Amino acid sequence: PRPVVKRVKLLKYGLLCGLCLFAGASLQQVGLQYTSVANAGFITGLYIVLIPVIGLVIKLPSSRETWLGVLLAAAGLYLLTMSETLKIAYGDLLQLLGAFFWAGHVLLVSRYSPRVPSVSLAMLQFGFCALASALVALWIETNDLAGLAKASMAIVYAGVFSAGIAFTLQIVAQRHAHPAHAALILSLEAVFAALGGWLLLAQTLSPRALLGCALMLAGCVLAQIRLFRHPASAFDTHASGDPGQ
Numbered sequence: 321p322r323p324v325v326k327r328v329k330l331l332k333y334g335l336l337c338g339l340c341l342f343a344g345a346s347l348q349q350v351g352l353q354y355t356s357v358a359n360a361g362f363i364t365g366l367y368i369v370l371i372p373v374i375g376l377v378i379k380l381p382s383s384r385e386t387w388l389g390v391l392l393a394a395a396g397l398y399l400l401t402m403s404e405t406l407k408i409a410y411g412d413l414l415q416l417l418g419a420f421f422w423a424g425h426v427l428l429v430s431r432y433s434p435r436v437p438s439v440s441l442a443m444l445q446f447g448f449c450a451l452a453s454a455l456v457a458l459w460i461e462t463n464d465l466a467g468l469a470k471a472s473m474a475i476v477y478a479g480v481f482s483a484g485i486a487f488t489l490q491i492v493a494q495r496h497a498h499p500a501h502a503a504l505i506l507s508l509e510a511v512f513a514a515l516g517g518w519l520l521l522a523q524t525l526s527p528r529a530l531l532g533c534a535l536m537l538a539g540c541v542l543a544q545i546r547l548f549r550h551p552a553s554a555f556d557t558h559a560s561g562d563p564g565q
Contacts, residue, residue, distance in 0.1 A: 326436070333432040334444025340425035341445060341487070342452040347418030355411025363415035365397040368503040370423040375500065378427070382500045389539040393504050396535025399528050426506070430499040433491045442488040449483075504539060511536055 352360050368390055372382040382390075433441060457463060468475070494502050511533045 330436045330440055330444065333428075333436055334441055335448050337425060337428050337432065337441065337445040338448025339452060340421050340428060342449040344418045344421035344425055345449075346453070346456070347414045347421065351411040351414030351418065353411065355415060360411070360415050362398055363412055364419050364422065365507050366394070366416070367419045367423040367426065368397070368500075368507045369394050370419060371426055371503045372500045374423055374427060380427075380499070382498065385542055386498070386500045386504075389504055389542040390500065391539070392542060393507055393536045393539030396532040396537075396539060397507060399532030399535065423503070426494070426499050426503050429491055429494045430497070430502065433495045438492045438495065439488065442491050445487070445491075446483060508536060 348360065348364055355363075372387060372390055375382055490502070490506070497505075515533070
């Protein structure tokens with residue numbers, strides 16, 4: 321029966337998105353133990369470049385404006401996050417591997433979100449991600465109630481706001497957004513983090529960091545406008561297709 325098929329597809333989509341979310345977040349957090357925050361921020365942000373590149377492989381091309389926007393945003397991200405010479409270390413390699421999973425997550429959400437209910441997909445994604453995280457934590461980490469109590473506020477914030485709200489909104493929005501555009505907008509977390517540190521924590525923004533913010537914002541704007549004439553992309557055809565496929 322068709323309802324059963326739809327439920328099986330929903331489970332499959334939730335599993336794939338949840339595993340990508342788990343892998344990207346886990347590699348990012350483990351990698352932070354072996355590299356600087358600046359390196360981690362920049363390397364993770366490279367998924368904005370990986371997405372249009374992977375899109376070419378899976379026949380989901382991006383416009384020339386999007387490519388220009390991606391390059392501007394990548395340059396801006398470098399200026400904003402890098403304060404020292406980038407060195408390839410163990411932690412950097414983990415961050416780079418994680419960037420592929422973040423790129424995969426954005427592409428999977430773009431592919432699957434038009435086909436199934438957004439909130440259902442989000443709930444299954446979080447469920448599979450939480451299950452995988454719990455199993456790995458029980459396997460390789462030492463857990464105690466005192467440690468969980470100390471991290472309770474961070475856990476609640478990450479679970480409710482960062483995951484529950486932000487990633488659900490991402491799934492809803494990507495029903496009608498090109499994955500490269502979504503990646504550019506998501507990369508603005510680095511800009512808001514820098515501005516938040518300036519406004520809330522009295523941290524200073526150097527001219528270099530301000531230029532990086534400006535380039536990232538310019539890249540996001542450029543990706544949304546049309547400077548060149550070109551035919552509809554494969555995404556346009558995919559997004560307008562039958563959501564039940």
